[in-house]
Amino acid sequence: MSRTDYLTLGFDDSPGARTALRWALDEAGRTGAVLRLAFVLDAPAVPALMPYPIGWPDQAAMDVAVAVLDGVAEAAARSHPGVAITRAVLKGAPARVLEDLSRTSRLLVLGSHGHGGFTGMLLGSTGVSVSAHAHCPVVVVRREADPRGQVAVGLDGSPASRSALRFAVRAAVSRGVPLHAIRVWAPPAPLWQPPGFDPDAVLAAELAALGKDLAAYPEPQITAEVVAGHPAGVLVSAARHAQLVVVGSRGHGGFTGMLLGSVSQHLLHHAPCPVAVVREPAPSTPDVDH
Known part of the structure; x- marks a missing residue:
């Protein structure tokens, strides 16, 4: 699929991601883009003296992420029936994964605050890296705005x-x-x-x-x-x-x-x-x- 087809949303089921989801659905409906929901599973933060969680993310974590995206896609199909949606659960550092997905995206959308792999994305190095190195425009949704603006x-x-x-x-x-x-x-x-x-x-x-x-x-x-x-x-x-x-x-x-x-x-x-x-x-x- 060409880069003109995907509007990619970095999604982790946080309140910020939910706000960005509503924006992305409206944008996909306006432009005819396929909305790609990307849930990136990164290793959880652990104290320095604790062993790194071997095998993370495990199958249970993958299953939870898949279930979250399935539920989001079902709700979106009801609220925005004309928007085509694909889902992807991916492993790795969020910045690197999202930058790679931007190669096949017309637009990359991020929420302003998240949890899990997207924690502090805008306030730390991840958000700066994604905005600086993405291969397509990046939209950061801090809050919903008046559509008449x-x-x-x-x-x-x-x-x-x-x-x-x-x-x-x-x-x-x-x-x-x-x-x-x-x-x-x-x-x-x-x-x-x-x-x-x-x-x-x-x-x-x-x-x-x-x-x-x-x-x-x-x-x-x-x-x-x-x-x-x-x-x-x-x-x-x-x-x-x-x-x-x-x-x-x-x-x-x-x-x-x-x-x-x-x-x-x-x-x-x-x-x-x-x-x-x-x-x-x-x-x-x-x-x-x-």
Whole structure:
């Protein structure tokens, strides 16, 4: 099956995973994707002096995971009868397994908190690794958002942000809602401002650059703004009026190092709506129609 067919959900039956499940079902229903439920069984945490649990996960653990996914799939078939669902119970480190599954996914969806193999996924190395290295866009669902809200996208003119813009446009069109595009620039401190520094001229240049990025998209309805400030705070504020906020994995200007630095961590921790992280596709990778 090609990568355009699967919407993969990392699922562990935690409350966070259940919230992400509802989002993923709605998204699969909108886009016609096959929802793949992936339950990853990792070794449980044990004290350093205790022996490693040999043979984990055992057949009993596998049977429990299969039963959980069977129940989820049956309930989903009733609530979303048009969505095709597949199930997979897998062994290994969650980050590595999910990154591998992303190779055959159009989208990878994660909840913000879990248990078992997904414990602390967003707050530790697993969530950062998945978002940084997945081969498809990753959506992290912290909480459910108002479906009437707009889609917001952070732009800085980098290739990654242009990929984010394409994703955001498709998301807004599929939902029938407006798109709000935001470009952030950080004014230099007064001590470091060059002679003749003109913030109005900088603002005009930023607006022109943003308009150029948006010119290729006659749909959906797009509003745009250039904001002087810190990207983390600006995007979290925009997310309060959004049902989805989209960012590129890496950029320049105000978004430099966003994925692995403080901005992305702040957004993933504090955005009041789902967050999509979109990597720039490799040159040999076709643009995913989503």
